[in-house]
Structures are given as structure tokens and as C-alpha cells.
Amino acid sequence: MSQLAHMKSLLLLLILCLVVPLAARATESESMTDHTLRQLVERQKELLAEAAKENPHFDEENFKLQMQQVCQGYDTLLRENPDYAPGYAAYGYLLGKIGMRKASIAMLLKSNDLDADQPMVKNQIGNFIAEEGRPLEALPYFIAAIQLDPKQPLYHYQLATLLHEARDDFLKSGEWTAAGLEHSEHEGFRQAAELAPDRIEFTYRYAESFYDLTIPDWDGALKAWGKLEEKAQSDIERQTMRLQAANVLIKQGKPDHARLLLATITEPKLQEQKQKLVAQLPAKAEK
Numbered sequence: 001m002s003q004l005a006h007m008k009s010l011l012l013l014l015i016l017c018l019v020v021p022l023a024a025r026a027t028e029s030e031s032m033t034d035h036t037l038r039q040l041v042e043r044q045k046e047l048l049a050e051a052a053k054e055n056p057h058f059d060e061e062n063f064k065l066q067m068q069q070v071c072q073g074y075d076t077l078l079r080e081n082p083d084y085a086p087g088y089a090a091y092g093y094l095l096g097k098i099g100m101r102k103a104s105i106a107m108l109l110k111s112n113d114l115d116a117d118q119p120m121v122k123n124q125i126g127n128f129i130a131e132e133g134r135p136l137e138a139l140p141y142f143i144a145a146i147q148l149d150p151k152q153p154l155y156h157y158q159l160a161t162l163l164h165e166a167r168d169d170f171l172k173s174g175e176w177t178a179a180g181l182e183h184s185e186h187e188g189f190r191q192a193a194e195l196a197p198d199r200i201e202f203t204y205r206y207a208e209s210f211y212d213l214t215i216p217d218w219d220g221a222l223k224a225w226g227k228l229e230e231k232a233q234s235d236i237e238r239q240t241m242r243l244q245a246a247n248v249l250i251k252q253g254k255p256d257h258a259r260l261l262l263a264t265i266t267e268p269k270l271q272e273q274k275q276k277l278v279a280q281l282p283a284k285a286e287k
Contacts, residue, residue, distance in 0.1 A: 033081050037090060040073050044094050067098060085115035093124065101128065119148035123155050126162075135166030136173055153195035157202055160188025164212065182213060193224075203228055207244065218252045236267045243270060246277055255281045 047070065051063055074091040081087060092107030105128045112121050126141030142159040149155065163170065163185040170176040186209050192199075193206035207228055210221035222245055229241035242261050249258035259281055265274045 033077070033084060033087075036073070036077050037084075037087055040070055040077065041090050043073075044070050044090075048097060070094070083114055085111045085118065087111075088114065089118060089121050092121075096124070096128070104128070117148060119145040119152065119155065122148065123158060127158065130162055130166070135162055135169050138162060151195060153192040153199065153202055156188045156195065157192035157205070160185045160192065160205075160209070163188065164209075178214070185209065186213060198231070200228070200231075203231075210248075216251070218248050221248045236269060239265050239267050239270055243273055243277065250277060250280050 044067070047063060047066055051058065071091075071094070074087065074094070078084060078087050078091065088107045088111035092104045092111060094104075095101075095107060096104035105125065108121055108125050108128070111118065112125060115121075122141045123145035126138040126145065129135075129141065130138035139159075139162065142155065142162060145152070145155040146159060163181055167181060167185075170181055171178060189202070189206040189209040192202040196202050203224070207221065207224035210216050210218070210224065225241050225245040225248065229238050229245070232238040232241055243265060246258040246261040246265075249255075249261065258277070262274055262278055262281075265271075
């Protein structure tokens with residue numbers, strides 16, 4: 001699905017960041033198995049971080065060789081510990097990151113079979129199934145992830161994105177009403193934004209989700225865009241949020257307020273969007 005595919009890199013990065021702390025809990029009583037897994041995860045994190053840098057001299061062959069050594073480490077670990085759920089989970093994430101989708105989902109499913117209480121595993125399985133075009137089958141995994149860890153914003157965001165992107169599939173199933181689907185989607189984005197107020201990918205999408213409502217809460221939308229403008233880090237970001245607020249004001253039938261906001265949009269890159277909104281304003285009445 002388009003948005004899920006677009007967010008793939010972000011989600012895999014978030015997943016990796018979440019997996020590392022789980023595998024890196026080194027204590028005095030750390031077992032040899034846990035210690036080995038922690039070392040493998042730390043090494044794969046280093047390699048993937050290096051590969052993500054814009055380096056014209058990046059040695060791809062050396063990267064492949066070192067990544068192969070990490071994979072061999074996982075193979076040995078799991079051969080010696082065939083019931084070690086965290087190992088299958090971490091290996092599954094890595095394989096997904098390097099494009100080995102079938103092997104990745106097999107590892108994740110194995111991990112889930114061994115331990116059904118791993119929210120990130122549930123979420124990632126759902127993500128794979130959704131990307132294969134089976135949203136109804138993916139849904140229970142996303143819901144299970146939220147139930148296991150309701151404070152993780154990524155899970156709410158993933159669920160809301162699934163409901164938005166596969167809206168027609170859910171409606172055709174007969175198990176959802178348009179109103180119920182709309183509410184759940186908007187609520188998912190809201191919870192993601194509230195749980196991670198400093199993550200603009202979540203807060204921006206929540207503000208956008210007001211446009212998806214059949215009966216929009218425009219006052220709520222203005223509040224959301226206003227908060228984003230307050231947290232903006234640059235003039236172009238602030239003016240982008242102001243453009244969105246002006247759009248909402250136009251939809252509310254408040255052209256004078258919208259005109260005042262649009263007059264403050266000076267960034268050259270935003271002029272095309274600005275003019276589209278200006279064109280929607282009624283002509284000023286002559287005095």
C-alpha cells in the first residue's frame with residue numbers, strides 16, 4: 001500500500017531502535033545466550049547506521065561480508081538455542097532490513113510461536129502482511145501489539161495508517177461501518193500524537209487526519225496546526241503549518257482570517273500552495 005511503502009524506512013528504523021534496548025539489557029546475571037544476542041544486535045546496528053550515511057566511498061562489498069558474518073552468528077545462536085524467541089525476533093528484523101522478506105517473516109512467525117507476548121513482533125508481522133495486500137489479516141496483529149504495549153505510539157500510528165490505506169477493503173468486509181472506521185483511524189493518529197508529541201511524523205499526520213472526517217472538527221484541526229506551528233524549527237516549517245491553518249479557515253467560511261494568515265506566507269517554495277488557497281478566497285467587496 002502506498003503510504004505503508006512510503007513509511008517503510010522510517011518504521012524499520014523505529015523498530016530497530018526499539019529492539020536494541022530489549023536485546024541490550026546487560027546485567028550481572030546476563031546469560032551467555034543473551035550476551036551473544038546483545039553483541040549481534042549492537043553489531044548490526046553499527047553496520048546499518050554506517051550504511052545509512054551519505055558516504056560516496058562506502059564499501060558495499062565489505063558491508064555485505066560483515067553483514068554475512070552477523071547472519072552466521074545468528075544461525076549459530078539459534079542452532080544452539082532453537083527455542084530462543086528473542087533471537088528469532090532480532091534476526092527477523094535484520095533480514096527484513098536487508099531485503100530478505102520471506103526469511104524475515106519466517107523468523108518473526110517462529111518467534112511469535114515461541115512467545116506470543118512480544119508487541120514489536122506482532123506489529124512487524126502485521127506490517128509484512130499489510131504490505132502483501134492482506135489488510136484484514138494484518139489487523140489482529142496490530143491490535144494485539146497495542147494491547148500488549150498501549151503506550152507505544154508506533155503501534156497506534158500503524159493501525160491508523162492501515163485503516164486509512166485499506167478503507168475500501170474494511171468496508172467491503174461488512175465488519176466495519178464508515179463511521180466506525182473513520183473514528184478508529186482518527187483516534188489512532190490522535191493517540192500516536194499524544195504519546196509522542198515531539199515526533200512530527202505522528203503529530204503532522206494527526207493534524208491531517210481532520211481532513212478525512214465526514215463531519216470535520218475544524219476547531220480541533222486549527223488547534224492541532226497551531227501546536228505544530230509553535231514547535232516548528234524553521235520559518236518554512238512555521239509557514240507550512242500556517243498554510244494548513246489558512247486552509248481550515250477557508251473551509252470554516254472565515255475568508256478574512258484566512259487572508260490575514262496567507263499574507264504572512266513569504267517563503268518562495270510555498271508560493272504555489274499559497275496561490276491555490278488565495279484562488280479559493282471570495283473577492284473583496286468594494287467599499
